[in-house]
Amino acid sequence: MSSESQKDKERLAQAAKTFFSCVQDLASFTNTFIELFNSYMSTHILLIAAREDSNVKDFFEHMLKVVKEMKSVVDAKHAEMQKEPLYSKIAMTVFSMIEKGTDLKALHQSAKEVFTNSQEPVIISVLNSSHILGSLETSLSLLMKCPIMNLQLSDFYRKDTKEQSDATTSEESMSPGPSENSVTNTLKKLEDVLKTENAKNPIRSAADRLEQIVKTLGPDLEVLQKVTQTIKTNDSMVKKDSDK
Structure with a gap:
């Protein structure tokens, strides 16, 4: 095998491993995001699984469904915010309390509650300005057209652990990692699907x-993480302030 051909095989193997890692990161970041979203928006969106035996198409279809569901909620909430800006709600609440002759201590406590409960508009603003949900929807829709959809995540990379038996005590059998045959089969399957x-x-x-598919996922992963x-940082600040 020529050195150039070997480099191409190494590129494909590395791209496959990177794609596998990207999908796992995407699931992890998205699940953290879903938990926060459910907490703030009182929704019940299901978390996403990315196991080695997961079908790529099923994973991305679930992702796309979740993103569209969240985007629909954000769009509706943002439309409501435009009709009645947050500062107007806060001003009306505080003004009403002053009219009723509320004492200073009670006014301060209620004001803290108002701002604490204003986290929903803050989250909506962050999501709306980052355009992350729309960007994810576009990227996922494009990925759904790729020929890799009928593969499983294990077709890209797997962490094989060879079972030990009483009769097998060699160093090779005790070392976890993908076998040579497994790597060869993986590369052949990817070559057939992607060429x-x-x-x-x-x-x-x-x-x-x-590699191009991985590049498509990269920017959205970074924005989703940010x-x-x-x-999470905003949430921590609010909880810290509410404890004072």
Whole structure:
């Protein structure tokens, strides 16, 4: 095998492993995001599973369904906010309390509750300004058209652990990791699915396409992580303030 051909195989293997990691990260970040979203929006959106035996199409279909559901909630809430801005609600609440002659201590406590309960508009604003849900919907819709949809995550990468028996005590059998045959079979399956028609170098063609798929996921993963962290940080600040 030529060194160039070997490099193409290594590229494909690395792209497959990276895709596997991206899907697991996507599931992890999304589930954290879903938990926060359910907490703030009083929704009951189901979490996403990304096991090795998961079908790629099923995973992305579930992701797309979740994103569309959240986007629908955000769009509806944002429309409501435009009709009645948050500052108007707060001003009306405080003004009403002053009119009733509420004492300063009670006014302060109620004001804290108003701002604490205003987290929903804050989250809506963060999601709306980041455009993360719309971006994810677009990316996932494009990915659904890729030829990898009929594969399982284990077709990209698997963490094989060879079982030990009383008669097998070799160092190789005790070491976890993908076997050589497993890697070869994985690369062959990906090559067959991803190669372009009449490609002069099927392995390189497959590597190019899978690397492009990974690039499609990358930016959305970064934004999703940042948005989730922003919401969690905001949540911590509010809880800290409410405890004072």
